[in-house]
Amino acid sequence: MLNNHLINILLIEDEFDQRQLIKAILEAEHYQVTDVDNGELGVKLLEKKDFDIVISDWKLPGINGNQVLEQLKQSSPGTGFILITAHSDASHAINIIRAGADDYLPKPFDKNSLLFTIKKLVYSRQIESENNELKRQVKHRSKLLDMIGQSSAMNKLYQRIEKAAPTNATILITGESGTGKELAARAIHQLSHLNNSPFLPVNCAAIPESLAEAELFGAEKGAYTGAHKNRIGKLESAHNGTIFLDEVGELPLLIQSKLLRFIQEGTINRVGSNQEIKLNVRIVTATNRALLEEVEKGNFREDLYYRLNVIPVVIPSLRNRQEDIFPLIQHFIKVCCLENNMPIKQLSAPALKAMLAYSWPGNVRQLRNTVERLTLLSLENTISLDDVDELELHQANDESNFILPQQGINWEIHEKDCLLQALSHCNNNRTQAAKLLGLGYKAFLYRLDKYQIS
Ligand SMILES: Nc1ncnc2c1ncn2[C@@H]1O[C@H](COP(=O)(O)OP(=O)(O)OP(=O)(O)O)[C@@H](O)[C@H]1O
Numbered sequence: 001m002l003n004n005h006l007i008n009i010l011l012i013e014d015e016f017d018q019r020q021l022i023k024a025i026l027e028a029e030h031y032q033v034t035d036v037d038n039g040e041l042g043v044k045l046l047e048k049k050d051f052d053i054v055i056s057d058w059k060l061p062g063i064n065g066n067q068v069l070e071q072l073k074q075s076s077p078g079t080g081f082i083l084i085t086a087h088s089d090a091s092h093a094i095n096i097i098r099a100g101a102d103d104y105l106p107k108p109f110d111k112n113s114l115l116f117t118i119k120k121l122v123y124s125r126q127i128e129s130e131n132n133e134l135k136r137q138v139k140h141r142s143k144l145l146d147m148i149g150q151s152s153a154m155n156k157l158y159q160r161i162e163k164a165a166p167t168n169a170t171i172l173i174t175g176e177s178g179t180g181k182e183l184a185a186r187a188i189h190q191l192s193h194l195n196n197s198p199f200l201p202v203n204c205a206a207i208p209e210s211l212a213e214a215e216l217f218g219a220e221k222g223a224y225t226g227a228h229k230n231r232i233g234k235l236e237s238a239h240n241g242t243i244f245l246d247e248v249g250e251l252p253l254l255i256q257s258k259l260l261r262f263i264q265e266g267t268i269n270r271v272g273s274n275q276e277i278k279l280n281v282r283i284v285t286a287t288n289r290a291l292l293e294e295v296e297k298g299n300f301r302e303d304l305y306y307r308l309n310v311i312p313v314v315i316p317s318l319r320n321r322q323e324d325i326f327p328l329i330q331h332f333i334k335v336c337c338l339e340n341n342m343p344i345k346q347l348s349a350p351a352l353k354a355m356l357a358y359s360w361p362g363n364v365r366q367l368r369n370t371v372e373r374l375t376l377l378s379l380e381n382t383i384s385l386d387d388v389d390e391l392e393l394h395q396a397n398d399e400s401n402f403i404l405p406q407q408g409i410n411w412e413i414h415e416k417d418c419l420l421q422a423l424s425h426c427n428n429n430r431t432q433a434a435k436l437l438g439l440g441y442k443a444f445l446y447r448l449d450k451y452q453i454s
């Protein structure tokens with residue numbers, strides 16, 4: 001709790017005796033008090049000086065207490081406000097609080113109610129500012145190296161990232177979906193000497209093939225139909241920073257050779273231009289495909305593969321580092337509660353046991369989504385086994401558990417339904433919906449088109 005002598009109070013009261021009395025009570029408790037006898041003077045003082053709390057009479061000559069409050073909300077919304085009022089009926093009190101006052105004191109009030117009201121306000125302000133500070137820290141940390149997990153696999157990963165980050169080497173991050181590839185790419189950028197420059201993530205799977213070249217390398221006005229003005233490509237936008245080419249395995253072969261050229265020579269040409277542009281861009285890439293297999297199939301250039309994979313960073317799947325599950329759950333509960341202004345919830349022992357026993361095929365992303373849902377949906381402060389059971393986490397299996405009914409099914413209705421459900425689960429994020437169904441992005445788009453799902 002703050003010391004009273006650090007708390008500045010502005011007292012606005014026109015009646016001399018009343019003002020002197022309140023001031024004396026407050027000063028005896030070591031509050032810093034400035035007193036004025038009218039609202040105009042009070043408002044002027046508020047513009048010049050910061051106060052923690054304003055205590056104002058409602059009925060004043062000139063502008064009244066409500067008008068002081070209105071001004072206060074504009075000039076210093078962080079200052080607390082207590083209104084002294086002659087009415088003690090509840091409807092009046094509701095109006096005062098609705099207008100933005102923190103509390104009110106109906107006349108006549110005694111010394112104890114005055115001091116209690118102030119203490120209550122100081123306390124709630126303090127909690128609020130601590131909460132804001134925590135939220136700020138959580139946000140800041142999540143921007144930085146917010147990788148949770150102290151398993152030996154994760155510690156090896158941190159060592160690899162710390163070694164790789166300060167070099168200029170191109171990095172290929174591999175790992176199953178949801179393991180934290182993007183988080184690792186951000187950590188690499190933050191730990192590199194480029195950390196004051198942009199980090200630009202590009203999802204290669206989401207760029208239509210016909211636009212990929214312009215998207216990455218830029219295009220001159222008129223270079224293709226629809227190019228009404230010069231277009232800056234992603235690589236140019238990332239100049240002096242880091243570009244993160246996510247799902248790099250999805251790049252068309254033509255773009256792969258252009259990327260290779262950029263890595264070898266450090267220059268690009270915008271589409272439709274002969275002018276070479278020299279760029280300084282750190283390239284970090286990621287894939288959850290077995291890229292070497294794609295090389296063997298002829299879908300990915302071998303020379304590019306070796307250029308990208310100068311430093312391989314492999315993110316372990318969650319089922320191979322079970323000891324990280326609990327700290328991750330705790331972290332996600334805390335973040336979720338803070339973001340939603342809720343008291344921090346707990347997880348019951350049986351609920352934790354069930355979560356630890358699960359294999360998390362969607363890795364940390366699935367764990368995070370599950371924890372968020374549990375935190376928001378559970379009615380009690382402790383998340384129970386029933387809450388977990390309700391989510392019906394199914395064990396992942398290489399074999400499908402689906403049993404074809406005797407009477408058969410209508411395949412197309414079933415397929416369309418799966419597509420729609422996947423989109424709905426992923427808030428219409430197509431990349432993630434495709435992953436949920438174990439489909440490549442293009443195969444997924446093909447099916448959306450087939451059923452005319454927009
Ligand atoms: N070690 C970790 N600590 C804390 N949060 C993590 C960790 N790993 C992943 N996350 C969180 O899990 C989610 C998924 O992570 P991210 O997007 O980096 O995964 P990804 O491997 O790129 O997935 P995808 O292959 O589906 O693109 C994000 O919300 C991320 O913040």
Ligand SMILES: [Mg+2]
Nearest residue numbers: 181182246286
């Ligand atoms: Mg990703």
